[in-house]
Amino acid sequence: MNQPDNDHPNAEAAIERLAHVLGADCVSRGAAIGERYFTNYGEAPGERPLALVRPRTVDEVSRALATCDALHVSVVVQGGMTGLAGGASPRASDVVLSLERLVGIEEIDRDAATVTVWAGTTLQAVQEAVEEAGFTLGIDLGARGSCQIGGNVATNAGGNRVIRYGTTREQVLGLEAVLADGTVLSSLNKMLKNNAGYDLRQLFVGSEGTLGVVTRVVLKMHPRLSSPATAFCLTSNFSQTLALLHAARAALPELSSFEVMWPRFCAYVAAQTPDLRVPFQHAPGLRVIIECAGRDAEETTGRFETVLADWLERGLIDDAALAQSEADTRAFWTLREGLAIDALPDLINFDVSLPHGRMEAFVAQCEAALDARWPGAHVFFFGHLGDGNLHLCVSAHYALGESAEDVEALVYQFVGEAGGSISAEHGIGLYKRAWLHFSRSPEEISAMRRLKQAFDPRGILNPGKVI
């Protein structure tokens, strides 16, 4: 092993001790650490960490953490590196703890409708195992092939199924985590109801590796759904769209998506994607994709058709098209995914949530303020309206001395004033830490510190992240 290019007083001692405790084949350093351990999805490589530790068992995770804790060496736990908030980025003085060797489905319990899985397993592998057993997992998101279930839990991942099943937090029945001092907390509960003392699971869901390292989880499995029926709807304005959301919640127990795209978004993506054929291409107004998925695709489609006809009659929608083929469905979602936007220079992607009643004003305020300060900027709104989750994309030409931070400051201030969250589903990580105060009070942040102090008194777990 090479000398570390690191001046942490315990660095050398820590690496030696880790190799001694776990075996040399669990510990890498220097050039032996692949770039993927310090490169976030879609970003340039960051700092090469002090060491990479890849334990094979929970006991090894425990010993690795206890060793680092004793030597005051900081640890960044990593999943698939697909997070969008820099929560898994190491610094040169950090030990990276990768859970990629803790993989596999431990058990599928059809009676309890649960799957028990190791944290390093990819989301897609869990989904496939659950589907093979005749069920559906409540979690799905674009990075499914790379992201790991431990990371999904640590970040309380949102994604495509929240409107139906809730966030990852609602999917976790049991959890095993290792604390900074090496204590293994095994709460692998399978029951929907368990009020025997404090619910410790909750500490580790969404705390982004700052309170403990998730090693195993028990997740709910839901009844299998047939392929969805997908409608593309046109509305004239936001208040009509909100009324449509009410109506959809009330009339469609099988509702599985309610996605809204504002006019500028649709016009830009359509213009940049010449092959794309979606209905009402030149009409003004908002577009809404509504999906329903039930036990029987034909029955679902039939009911959905009746409901759409009723909405048209009642003026809840101006027009609607129900997908007649997979190609139709793909076209609707191609518009929604809006890949053309990703190519814009200096793009900032916001992931905020707001009370529904504050959204219209927020969109108008933000748009006006951004247009005024950066004339000609691209400002696009779309989102999982069913979840209260709004995405905003901004690409502006900055004047000298300006940067993305100025846009963020402007947007997050409006979010704060609207009682919204500066991070709906991506977490705080490194990149949003400076803005946390817009969504959380000093008392809340101080309560977070109490938790951090209680579970990681030496501050070795993912320092500099979240709080």
Place this chain on the structure above:
Amino acid sequence: MNQPDNDHPNAEAAIERLAHVLGADCVSRGAAIGERYFTNYGEAPGERPLALVRPRTVDEVSRALATCDALHVSVVVQGGMTGLAGGASPRASDVVLSLERLVGIEEIDRDAATVTVWAGTTLQAVQEAVEEAGFTLGIDLGARGSCQIGGNVATNAGGNRVIRYGTTREQVLGLEAVLADGTVLSSLNKMLKNNAGYDLRQLFVGSEGTLGVVTRVVLKMHPRLSSPATAFCLTSNFSQTLALLHAARAALPELSSFEVMWPRFCAYVAAQTPDLRVPFQHAPGLRVIIECAGRDAEETTGRFETVLADWLERGLIDDAALAQSEADTRAFWTLREGLAIDALPDLINFDVSLPHGRMEAFVAQCEAALDARWPGAHVFFFGHLGDGNLHLCVSAHYALGESAEDVEALVYQFVGEAGGSISAEHGIGLYKRAWLHFSRSPEEISAMRRLKQAFDPRGILNPGKVI
């Protein structure tokens, strides 16, 4: 005010200080404290507390707690006193903090589908307000007219709607709590998705007043359901019943109850309730009540009939009767409520949960062991099988030196061995504290103590409860 019959060194100082800080009309002592403040539902009065404090605002709750914290005087927060674990019982040295003046619906937000409510409001008042707004609340339980929403949240109440909506934890979007030192943590979030830092709500849900005092909550509202269709089904054995649960989950998206009664339970209740007319009265086997509630009662009933016919054909049920009138529905539920059992002497009601796959063996083991040790004992099983929640009632004739504790020790040991929870929905409170170790490991209990130490370092909140 009278002298307190209490030897806590700070007792007199605390009462004087509280009266000074809050005004004398907020503080009662001695005979002015009504019995209901030291009497749990269905129990004899306990010890009269040192004082009763009834704040009118969150600020007064904060000042009351800060005062008690400074003087090391312990505080028991109370809701409707309907808990079944003694979690709100005061001792003579405790100050009782009643939230009965913090009442009312603060806001109904139809767009966000949320209701914001003060902690002292009864569950029924919240339900009524939500229904008036055209929605359904996700929480319902027998004590609805007396229990308070703050207590429901503090105990993570279960009840009748868990299979459909999850427990109270899943209903809480936002929460305001006051810490032992008087810090007000206001996290009145309305959004389904909020990953901006640690989810502090979770600390106060289900921790039974030991980590903070819940003063306000934001709850989800669900689309209104029509009146349910109710079926009474007969199965031959537990494995058939479990297969039926699978089938019901898969075929009935509108499933709202799945309640199972074991043969001894049905035979005893039927024999003690001569007026009761339920189907298959003399057949052996288990009884299952299945309810569905959807948007349209007729449509729901029609679909349910088709499904029941299919189950009969496939042998998933031996027989079934769909309620044809409200009287039928009432009869099914009268059997299930089993009031006759409450009259048995020395009755012990267990509220446990178990992984479904372990239930059959658990029931057999428990029954055999109880029969063997207390011949002639009444031992009845029934439960919310859809939630994994089993109730067990035992009435035994004890030998000299024996007591209910011997029955508890026997039952809870089996629960522990089956990986179950000694408290599915009632909490730990005072009465189950001694048995917590059957469901939680020493590491988990020690992690709970870390939380307690972090949020209530002087241990003034509900001491002697939970941990």
